[in-house]
Amino acid sequence: xxxxxxxxxNVWRQPDATTKGDFERFEIPDVSPDxxxxxxxxVLNERLTQKGQETIAFDHDCREGICxxxxxxxxxxxxxxxxxxxxxxxxxxxxxxxxxxxxxxxxSTAFPVIKDLVVDRSSFDxxxxxxGFISVGAGSAPDANAIPIGKEVAEQAMDAAACIGCGACVxxxxxxxxxxxxxxxxxxxxxxxxxxxxxYERVQKMVATMDNENFGACTNHAECEASCPxxxxxxxxxxxxxxLLKGAVQHPIELD
Amino acid sequence: MRRVFRLYESTIGKKIVMAVTGVxxxxxxxxxxxxxxxxYAGQEKMDHYGEFLREFAAPVLGHGGFLxxxxxxxxxxxxxxxxxxxxxxxxxxxxxxxxxxxxxxRESNYASLSMRWGGVFLAAFIVLxxxxxxTGHIHPTFEHGAPYANVVAGFTVWWTAALYILAMxxxxxxxxxxxxxxxxxxxxxxxxxxxxxxxxxxxxxxxVVVGNISxxxxxxxxxxx
Numbered sequence: 478x479x480x481x482x483x484x485x486x487n488v489w490r491q492p493d494a495t496t497k498g499d500f501e502r503f504e505i506p507d508v509s510p511d512x513x514x515x516x517x518x519x520v521l522n523e524r525l526t527q528k529g530q531e532t533i534a535f536d537h538d539c540r541e542g543i544c545x546x547x548x549x550x551x552x553x554x555x556x557x558x559x560x561x562x563x564x565x566x567x568x569x570x571x572x573x574x575x576x577x578x579x580x581x582x583x584x585s586t587a588f589p590v591i592k593d594l595v596v597d598r599s600s601f602d603x604x605x606x607x608x609g610f611i612s613v614g615a616g617s618a619p620d621a622n623a624i625p626i627g628k629e630v631a632e633q634a635m636d637a638a639a640c641i642g643c644g645a646c647v648x649x650x651x652x653x654x655x656x657x658x659x660x661x662x663x664x665x666x667x668x669x670x671x672x673x674x675x676x677y678e679r680v681q682k683m684v685a686t687m688d689n690e691n692f693g694a695c696t697n698h699a700e701c702e703a704s705c706p707x708x709x710x711x712x713x714x715x716x717x718x719x720x721l722l723k724g725a726v727q728h729p730i731e732l733d
Numbered sequence: 734m735r736r737v738f739r740l741y742e743s744t745i746g747k748k749i750v751m752a753v754t755g756v757x758x759x760x761x762x763x764x765x766x767x768x769x770x771x772x773y774a775g776q777e778k779m780d781h782y783g784e785f786l787r788e789f790a791a792p793v794l795g796h797g798g799f800l801x802x803x804x805x806x807x808x809x810x811x812x813x814x815x816x817x818x819x820x821x822x823x824x825x826x827x828x829x830x831x832x833x834x835x836x837x838x839r840e841s842n843y844a845s846l847s848m849r850w851g852g853v854f855l856a857a858f859i860v861l862x863x864x865x866x867x868t869g870h871i872h873p874t875f876e877h878g879a880p881y882a883n884v885v886a887g888f889t890v891w892w893t894a895a896l897y898i899l900a901m902x903x904x905x906x907x908x909x910x911x912x913x914x915x916x917x918x919x920x921x922x923x924x925x926x927x928x929x930x931x932x933x934x935x936x937x938x939x940x941v942v943v944g945n946i947s948x949x950x951x952x953x954x955x956x957x958x
Binding site: 554585587649651682685693698715718719720726 | 737738739740742743744745746747748749821822824825826827828829830831832833834835836837838839840841845846848910913914916917918919920921922924927
């Protein structure tokens with residue numbers, strides 16, 4: 478069995494959205510390097526429960542890096558130090574004995590804190606509702622490959638579709654902008670033939686909703702790309718900018 | 734109530750204003766540097782170049798008319814650039830009401846992080862620069878219509894030359910991140926050419942900075958007198 482580590486955690490504690498929060502310090506003397514980051518928090522919560530204290534609230538679901546539910550800013554980096562990795566897939570062997578960690582929730586006006594490290598990301602849902610869909614005729618499933626799609630286009634669309642909507646891009650952005658998320662959704666549908674009918678309408682609706690949700694404005698730092706667990710490229714932001722320009726000039730839409 | 738999507742009201746629309754005015758301003762600083770290279774051709778050629786700019790399209794615009802049209806366009810571009818920058822900065826500041834205790838930067842650099850304060854510094858420098866070499870208010874021996882002599886006399890004052898050289902640092906950083914941002918915002922995006930965007934930005938910044946720094950250095954070292 479591998480040796481255990483001693484860690485100090487400074488965890489953001491906030492009972493609800495309206496109460497002011499602060500950091501609480503925890504010392505854990507026996508962290509196994511084989512634990513995932515969330516398992517380490519599970520162990521801590523277990524002990525807090527035994528002592529009759531309030532457990533730390535954090536988001537998690539699939540714990541295999543595909544659902545987009547988890548997300549903690551660890552020492553200033555969303556999802557922690559390992560690139561292309563969600564918090565749940567991060568392991569404690571990435572840390573050293575004696576490390577002091579600061580755990581913070583995603584910080585964005587558009588993502589209000591619900592409790593401790595849990596934030597409300599329904600602003601993302603509203604961006605999707607505005608245009609993150611395609612309209613298809615209902616009925617039996619179409620034949621596979623009924624619509625030919627070039628390999629390169631399919632790959633590029635898939636790169637954008639890899640977005641799990643975790644919000645790390647917003648958390649990492651010095652401007653708290655949601656451009657990478659929105660661009661990934663606009664891009665993956667806009668590249669494919671099935672997404673063409675609503676392509677220019679979609680981008681206007683999604684950008685207008687993004688603006689309404691109080692996200693910030695992109696200044697091309699590319700911090701989002703560095704923190705994205707799926708490695709989505711900011712090239713999709715350039716693609717969205719061009720689609721929006723074309724859409725707003727050639728096919729301006731009416732907003733509800 | 735239904736309303737139409739208005740580009741200029743959206744975040745990206747304001748960024749497009751930044752980028753389009755940026756194209757004009759980048760084009761201006763490149764042309765400004767290139768034109769001043771006439772300093773190396775001697776007094777007669779440089780003064781003649783100044784006269785050429787005043788006489789350009791004179792039959793249509795009158796004497797000096799071209800310069801005033803160019804100044805009006807640049808002033809409008811600067812005003813729109815600054816207005817959008819202020820609106821976008823305010824939006825971004827409001828977008829993070831509670832800040833982080835710990836901040837770690839991975840991709841942003843001096844250029845990208847200094848855009849806002851660098852812009853404020855450049856605006857101040859441009860005002861001084863106009864008072865110095867255009868209107869002559871803060872120039873020791875300004876003579877209208879004699880740009881060569883004005884430049885030489887201006888940069889003979891060592892601390893003025895030093896200030897101009899130092900001002901090229903924020904200009905270079907602003908041009909580097911600005912040119913790259915401009916290409917990104919205007920959607921210049923193609924897998925085959927994307928790797929060129931950073932290089933184009935670096936080339937623009939380096940050409941302007943090296944060219945501009947050469948003038949005070951040439952005066953101080955006696956290459957131009």
